Amino acid sequence: MRITKILITTLMSIITVSNANAQQKLNSEIEKKIDVLMAKMTIEEKVGQMNQYNGFWDVTGPAPVGGTAEQKYENIKKGLVGSMLTVRGVKEVKAVQKIAVEQTRLGIPLIIGFDVIHGYKTLSPIPLAEAASWDLAAIEKSAEVAASEAAASGINWTFGPMMDISRDARWGRVMEGAGEDPYLGSKIAVARVKGFQGDNSFKSPLRIAASAKHFAGYGFVVAGLEYNASEIGSNTLYNQVLPPFKAAVDTGLRTVMTSFNTINGIPASADKYLLKETLKNKWGFSGFVISDWASIREMIPWGYSKDEKSAAISAVEAGTDMDMEGGIYVPHLIELMKQGKVDQKYVDDAVRRILRVKYELGLFDNPYRFLDEKREKEVIGSKANHEAVLDMAKKSIVLLKNEKQLLPLKKSGQKILLLGTLASSKNSPLGSWRIASDNNTAVSVLEGLKNYTGNTLNFVEGPKLTTEEPTFLTEVKYNTTDKSGLEEAKQAAKSADVIIMVLGEHSFSTGEARSRTDINLPGLQEEFLKEIYKINPNIVLVLNNGRPLSINWASENIPAIVEAWHLGTESGNAVAQVLYGDYNPSGKLPMTFPRNVGQIPIYYNNYSTGRYTDKDNNVFWSHYSDAEKTPLYPFGFGLSYTTFDYSDFKINKKSFAKGENIQVSVTLKNTGKYEGKEVVQLYIQDEFASVARPVKELKAFELVNLKPDESKTVSFPITEKELGFYNNQGDFVVEPGSFKIMVGGNSQDLKIIEAELL
Structure with a gap:
């Protein structure tokens, strides 16, 4: 076995060198051709x-x-x-x-x-x-x-x-x-x-x-x-x-x-x-x-x-x-x-x-x-391409909240009410920046849910999202006055077991030249959500958006929230498969969700400031007097239909010399009922340096799939690349000192180990 591995390694090295030599020869030939052409x-x-x-x-x-x-x-x-x-x-x-x-x-x-x-x-x-x-x-x-x-x-x-x-x-x-x-x-x-x-x-x-x-x-x-x-x-x-x-x-x-x-x-x-x-x-x-x-x-x-x-x-x-x-x-x-x-x-x-x-x-x-x-x-619109974008769409969905066991939906015996203009839209889910694609070619959420026939599905649009269908070249005009359809939706809500409300922003509210000062749910949508909640609180909120939104009321009151973005051509199929549990959501936020626009810019890798902190690690007086300082949802956050436990976080040595690599590991266990994926995230803080460093910085991650009750030890090497930073001259430097090494499922909930670079 060992001899075989050596032979394979040697062969791969020969191939690599051969490919490099071939590329070098090709590059040389290209430069000669350029010389000849430019002379003319x-x-x-x-x-x-x-x-x-x-x-x-x-x-x-x-x-x-x-x-x-x-x-x-x-x-x-x-x-x-x-x-x-x-x-x-x-x-x-x-x-x-x-x-x-x-x-x-x-x-x-x-x-x-x-x-x-x-x-x-x-x-x-x-x-x-x-x-x-x-x-x-x-x-x-x-x-x-x-x-x-x-x-x-x-x-x-x-x-x-x-x-x-x-x-x-x-x-x-x-x-x-x-x-x-x-x-x-x-x-x-x-x-x-x-x-x-x-x-x-x-x-x-x-x-x-x-x-x-x-x-x-x-x-x-x-x-x-x-x-x-x-x-x-x-x-x-x-x-x-x-x-x-x-x-x-x-x-x-x-x-x-x-x-x-x-x-x-x-x-x-x-x-x-x-x-x-x-x-x-x-x-x-x-x-x-x-x-x-x-x-x-x-x-x-x-x-x-x-x-x-x-x-x-x-x-x-x-x-x-x-x-x-x-x-x-x-x-x-x-x-x-x-x-x-x-x-x-x-x-x-x-x-x-x-x-x-x-x-x-x-x-x-x-x-x-x-x-x-x-x-x-043959290539454009092929079946294989549709399968690939559907796979990508499912993996992009983030579960933000799931209480009352509303999700995943049962496959039969439920009365499902679907609400919202975006639920039937075949255009907005395509997203912004899609100038070669054809309008109205997305699978809508309504169409995706119709593929599941075990439940009774009723769709009511409710108040329209916009006053007219926007285009890439026009400003989106949201409906702020016309409540037509609200009463019909309220009546339908009375008899539903589960209500799915698809709300958010039209995709043409995002993209180039689409800056906004208000990142709440635009138009009548939040009012629509509150009115339905009064009648029937069993709501799954499916968000369609191209930026982090401020959804404070929804986060506090709505039992289940799914971040479904603008998912492209196969949007509705992806959403339906996640809602019904045929795909267990595994996405994690790549951007912090603020509580309100006044917190912006808000980000996880911030600085601690020079003021001291209290027992809860809050910086004295560096806060807003009218709102929480913390994000609504932090960077790296995302739930699953199953649960994960982090344990036995350890490091192979706590003191190490420059040029010496160390190893940290953590045991991840699926403690729930469903097979699922978790993104194990590693963060590091350089506690003292020649320039102030952030309170934490993402340095590694691994996407791990586990069956129920299955465990895996996840290891991360820590080298000078993870410990260093660029100084103000643009040079990459590694300085001795104390480091906090952190691991967890998002940027806030982390286990911590101390280490020192000598």
Whole structure:
């Protein structure tokens, strides 16, 4: 046995070295090809590679005449365009690619980008919901499904995943990220990049290049207000904001997108420290950087650049390689280079990076490798893809409360009343950021529950959620006056055994440009909930939302609460299977739920402040005089239909030297009646350091499945990686001192062991 293991280890080492050598040889060949191509390119053609246009006409139809569209069309033929975005479908992409490849002097193919955020046509849960699964394999699979459908439609580059850490539920784009924690966010960032890019060889035409966004600090916009400035210190930048991006780069990420915000008064697209010194030089990033939509142009209204020419200079010298729909580089860089006002080395570096990714994607070998109509029909909407997103949706659901044994529902003999506009919606559950998907294609909760025929199911809508059906481009107008349907719902509630109320926010209340100052249940929903509760308190509240909500009254009074987010195409099936117990919920919150908006920003890895604490560890006077300081639901929280017990938490040595690893372990036991999963979470506090450290930080976790009465010992190694942090110069340091090591099922309920690094 031992000899076999040695042989396997040796063989794997040989394969690894062989693969590394093959990749190194391929990279060298690509660089030589780039050298040859760039020697042939004019200044105009080089700058053209740095220009990205949004789709602007029916490519398979007649060429546009007049206006901006005609100019863009002519620029493609002149070789002045390196990329297109939002052109999708094999026929459309093939038509525009043929222009670039067959009608330009050098035939350089376009790279086709698209916002593939949580699926293409078949939608997974929104990213924040996926993060609640803490299931990295499932998240990677979800990204793989999204990549396969996008690639089958001719797209080879996604503007995702979003890696912005955020503590502010007012910001609409929290739905697009992984929550508030940099460790969990880093793990999820890696999983998503792997899902999109595979092993980075792009041998499969169903893998696409990923783009980490928004670099950097966009999740910390002031007041959660879209497109705002970000006010953060270096400690927050290095320890909270940058780790997911660094992890993605180390995984082989191919592109990075700049953010809209400023840090220290500098717009991200002109931030030399972030883009050049940190990303490209210190981290060794070899891919290319693209601006967010027109963000180079927007440096003018920011008051940073006086005109388009100065914006172009600032962006290219900072390391922004491609201009997304800004119209800045092509009109001005060519002239500025000829005048000697922009050094050609900046443009050459940008073009080399862009061409490198195009070569890696195989676009020069075959510009049409992503364009197969048969594959498009076979892959998009396949049964396997639907099964994958259903699995992801079930794993994303978080059980917040379950009293009176309302859940799981009995399979027969119950009168079930279903209430709420969102219960029958086939549109809102799809979530925000789903521009390639078709409206009204989600399985509604009503449809999902109808699959279970043992109970009597009655549906009453109650007061409408909105005054009109919103779209991605319109503001959501919630109904605040029309109580039609309330009396019918109240009458139906009298005879129901269990009432399921699906409440929350419409998905178009979340996403880009969807900031909110009120994170309570909008419209008449809380009043609706209270009125039904007066008649029949046996209520299961199913939440549909894209951000943490303030649900204080519901949390105090409603016996069962299920956080079901916006779960995508298979939403209703996932909810029904969880409510009926065919899937035991295992999700944990990736973001703290506040009691009210006044607590925001609220997060678990806070600081203790300099004031002393009382016997209950409350900081003296550092509190709100009108509300509890604690969260409604903490980070990492989530219940199950079964129960778990943590015991025998121990460490193999309490004092250890620098460079020496230690091991902690805990025994987890399923003490309930159902098989279930638990996310065992490890937190560490560095009690004394050269800079103040948070009261706790997530450093490891493991998703454990146990049958009733089954136990497992879960072990975590603790190395310098878990004990260290970034100082204010951005250097990773490990300092001797005292540490608290904590383990438990959420960030509040933890067992503690003391340890010391000598």
